[in-house]
Amino acid sequence: MRVAILAESFLPHMNGVTGSVLQILRHLAAAGHETLVIAPRAGEVDADLHGARTALLRSVPLPTYPQVRVVFARAAHLGGILRAFAPDVVHLASPFVLGWQGAVAADALRIPVVAVYQTDVVAYAQKYGMPHATALVSSHVARLHRRATLTLAPSGASLRQLGDLGVDRLRLWGRGVDADRFAPHRRSTAWRRRIAADDVVVIGYVGRLAPEKQVADLAALRGIPGARLVVVGDGPSRAELEQQLPDAVFTGHLAGGELARALASFDVFVHPGESETFGQTIQEALASGVPVVATGVGGPVDLVRSSIDGWLYRPGDLDDLRARVVDLVGDPAKRLAFGLAARAAVVERSWERTVDALLGHYRHAIALRAIDDGLRSRSDRRPDPGGRAVEPAADWTRYVALGDSLTEGLCDTSRMIDGQHRGWADRLAQLLAHAQDGPFRYANLAVRSRRMQDLVHTQVPAALRLAPDLVSILIGANDLLTPRPDPAALAADVEVAVRQLHEGGCDVLLVTVFLPDRPAARVFAPRFAAFNAHLRRVAERTGARLLDLDAHPEIADPALWADDRVHLRPAGHRFVAYRAADTLGVPDAAALARLDAALHSEEDAPSDPRSWLVRDVLPWLWRRVRGRTAGDGLTAKHADYIVIGDDGVRSDVAAG
Incomplete structure (x- = not known):
């Protein structure tokens, strides 16, 4: 087996992470396996690495702890290193910064990833006097470990901690001890x-x-x-x-x-x-x-x-x-x-036995990755010019979008008349239409401020009456912003909706919820992460297609968010639309996204903060005081099908 180990810390700085990596290298070599270590370069390494290759990357020291080095490597660079070594599995040792980029690179190459949780960075943020960073760090840890094929935790407490963050596919894997040396x-x-x-x-x-x-x-x-x-x-x-x-x-x-x-x-x-x-x-x-x-x-x-x-x-x-x-x-x-x-x-907890157990986890991760690829039908995908596998789009002709203001398209006024909005679902409908022969029908039942109960009791029944063959669901953010939400119960409602749609003959695209990278939003990050973790399980259980935007951290970039700070601007809606199209197998969606971004490079100047307060915050507070929402009295913008034909878009869906 060929194993690439990405270590957040390495020699000459000796700590628990470095010590574990050295023991793993020793015992993998003894068992005949080949290894590569990708880690920060922090000085001369003269220890015995047991035949391991190394790729030591430029790093910078932490200001308060110079012995600890941080690597800011691009995923593309790491991808090149991994591609040259061609590992069977990537091992992330106590991942955080380098580990995230490694996970992204490995996923792009379809290599299984085993993440070893070894450092409680959330607690470290608190101990180092950074309480405001705790939610952000928790969100990053959860996102990273959910992206891994398998996460290994060393103790029952760690398993519970990661589970509470919404991480699944967890296994217990402790540490060995050299009982000859320590005796x-x-x-x-x-x-x-x-x-x-x-x-x-x-x-x-x-x-x-x-x-x-x-x-x-x-x-x-x-x-x-x-x-x-x-x-x-x-x-x-x-x-x-x-x-x-x-x-x-x-x-x-x-x-x-x-x-x-x-x-x-x-x-x-x-x-x-x-x-x-x-x-x-x-x-x-x-x-x-x-x-x-x-x-x-x-x-x-x-x-x-x-x-x-x-x-x-x-x-x-x-x-x-x-x-x-x-x-x-x-x-x-x-x-x-x-x-x-x-x-x-x-005395029986030898490193030899511990690494034997690790090899079993590697093999399990390889099997899980194959299952994941199968669930996404990647074995049936055709390669695009960039070498990535793409699943052919199904022969859908009737698409209905469900959700709240994000799917309604609020703040996406690109090429629309005053008072009308476009949105990612409208854009996706057009992409799907161009991928098909003949007319394509599209309805959008999303309305701003709607919550999960509106989805289950109003939108799904209305969608079933239209007999679509594809339905998208992006909802939950309004529920998660309430004082005491229950992410598991909300996801259970989504599962009910998905199963009803499947029984009605519909394919379903689930989209995870997301937040902007702003200080005020970070307090909600743990509940959003928990809900998304439940959504992943819903997708696995039901066979729904999943657009997991946690795998696209760019969505949090404030540049993709409108001046009201809670909705997407046109660039953000384009971002979601093309990721959704890619998930559904629209040919050349990634290339089209790059072209569209070049043709629509509008740089909307942010509004004056005072106008934001008057235009967005005060009206919202006034509605809350009166028990009202922005969607009261509104109906869906496309309650029945409109037709998108080969010659463009009819009705009120803009072209181009």
Whole structure:
């Protein structure tokens, strides 16, 4: 098997992600597999990479943590690297920035992607004082992992966290431990004597010295009689921590045999971080025969068996942390019993077995990708001039669009008379008509401000009376903007609608909902992501065709949004129309989109913010106060079919 690993972090910076990648390279090579590592270039790499090829990319350091490097690579560049290596699977190690571009590139090449969730970047954003970025980061994490063929999470807590973000296709995959290196016989009397007197109990911590690790919580352990605190590691918080913990011994970064000797020489291992997806140093301490005190949340819950090989203390309760450590400091017999149980619990979790399980996940992802391609009928698609597979459009002749203001076409006045709107569905109808021989009939039952119940009880019955062979559904945003929406229940209503339409002989195109990239919109991003995740399951269960706009992040570009900031401008409607046409197999839709963009390169100047307030916000507030909506009293603009013929468009659908 040929495996391309995209690592968000790599040598010479050593951390949990880098360590895992090195172990994977070692054991894949031993099993005869070929590997490629794509990662940030941060310095000389002189470690044994076990025959792996490398593509180390130009990177920039994080201002607050220069050891961490970020790559801003174009998907096209990554696609070229992947195409040359021709991997069977792409492995994303703790993906975020580089990982997203890698996922996009792999998807374009139809390569299965396995994303390994290893870093809780949402919690990191909070710890680094960026609470306003939390919703945006959550949305990005959800979008990235939903795009992957399969996501591997290291703990039950991580599985639940990703599930709550609407990520599906989740599997549990932990980490291996080198039980030969990390073992009780590595304990060193000489090392301990450099730290403290023989009768002193050594309390140790190993990890990055950074805010998200909450190392400052170890101040709660100051003054425990007969004990000495040792902090192993380095990072941006070291100077501050040395002031907060003046009695502790700071060793700096240790690796290899030095780290194994230090861990085995501890009497108690303490880990206070509440944002751990796993906790590899906890597992290494357990393998070293050292009892562990860790916070009772996240990854440690799966590793530490409270009262058997350590203690889990109440998250945030530093008095409880101190009490648990004091309990072990004062009871050498309990430390011995816990240490023996700790070693026995993890000694069989070898990296060889862990990588064997990873290979099974790779094979599963390859099978899933084939299923995905089959669901999209990609095996029946013909290649376009760019080499991408395109599904032939079905022989549809009657198309009905359902939804709210986005499908009605609000703010798309391109080449329309005053008071009329065009919209993405009108544009799609024209594209579909040109792909067929003979006349094409089109109706648009969408009305602004409509919600899910309008779809189920009004629009679907009206559509069925028209006996279409294709129906599009884009709705849900108005429901999701209410105070306490239920995304799962809303998606269940969509599934009811889809099944009714299928029973009526209709093919269905589902379109995911989307938001502009504006600060005010980001608070709604988690609920939109959850609803879209449910829509994907609806499409899989019902066989509906899916235009997943989460796979097209450009839709969030404010340049595609109108001056009212909640609807699309003509360029945005064109964007959706051509993606929908591509999903439905309209020949050369992507090329036509580029041509259309060149011919309609209008750059609408944004309106004065004061006019936006008067024109859009105040009328909306006034309607809300009165219990009214913008769609009250309005009917569908095309309640019956209009005909689009070979000679253009008849009725009020504009041509060109």
